[in-house]
């Protein structure tokens with residue numbers, strides 16, 4: 001018989017295999033100081049482009065004050081127990097009511113985390129005869145939710161409407177054959193890696209042709225897109241037609257928690273059947289109170305959203321003018337596509353951090369195909385013109401070095417912290 005632990009330490013997995021050189025630098029880095037575009041990394045000042053603090057709320061004095069007062073008054077214990085049993089409060093209910101109003105739905109249900117919540121929503125909604133049709137580039141929380149689904153699922157090529165229709169035809173035929181079940185379509189409002197919006201408008205238009213319900217994960221669109229910040233559905237003019245709208249508080253709200261909103265009867269069904277909430281302690285009171293404050297600011301300070309967009313466009317236009325490829329983004333998420341090996345990518349990231357004081361994250365093989373590098377820059381409302389200028393210059397200089405082969409090395413630089 002094999003020993004499970006023995007197997008694990010023989011192969012730490014695609015990313016874990018680099019841990020001896022990478023830990024504390026390329027993986028698990030520790031950014032220090034107040035959350036924002038200027039933080040310290042290993043004692044050096046950095047311009048930080050890897051936080052989803054879109055609206056710059058993380059460190060807003062009004063929010064810090066409310067968080068601190070709520071923590072002083074309630075601590076992390078209250079309310080104790082799951083919502084359904086003993087862990088409910090007026091603040092949790094108020095937050096649900098205000099969230100539902102904000103995204104134009106009848107009701108909302110709080111979730112402790114986005115990832116866990118999405119997995120559990122999918123589990124709660126679908127029975128074995130139901131068929132799920134989903135976008136190929138869906139976030140891990142959707143993919144992992146699908147693993148709990150006992151019925152069939154069909155994946156369509158990312159944002160490809162022709163393939164979407166093909167999969168809908170397969171799903172519809174299967175349901176007809178089974179003579180049971182329905183179709184749930186799942187997509188994202190904004191795809192967090194590439195920054196392109198999900199084709200909500202076009203998919204929803206197909207409701208005339210196919211029968212389905214649609215669940216949208218709008219983690220990145222909530223608070224950043226649309227006239228009022230209600231998200232990708234609002235931006236595309238189809239918010240009312242989204243059957244279930246989901247977002248986390250971990251991005252524009254700079255907090256923890258999540259919610260799903262929709263028709264009152266369906267949200268009530270979820271409330272009484274979602275295992276991640278029924279069998280878990282509810283969100284601590286300071287989170288409920290802190291999130292109420294964040295939602296109030298998100299509603300009342302549209303200038304934060306405007307500043308985010310100004311910064312995003314300045315960064316993206318600057319990159320394009322310098323010849324960088326930012327792909328299909330039509331949101332603030334700013335990918336920069338380059339070519340090079342993992343070793344070159346890590347050497348370049350190191351150069352950016354050590355010599356240009358620019359901290360951003362990269363995606364390399366095996367997450368994406370060999371020979372490709374994606375930088376993922378997250379502009380926020382808190383970045384300055386100077387931050388953008390310094391970063392653009394740093395990108396131009398390091399890209400030139402990349403093209404000249406200056407980062408070609410034998411191995412990933414050893415930057416691990418001593419343990």
Ligand SMILES: Cc1ncc(COP(=O)(O)O)c(C=O)c1O
Nearest residue numbers: 113114115139141192219248250
């Ligand atoms: C699209 C999407 N859905 C869900 C999540 C998970 O949210 P949370 O951090 O609240 O678990 C994320 C965050 O990484 C995300 O980007």
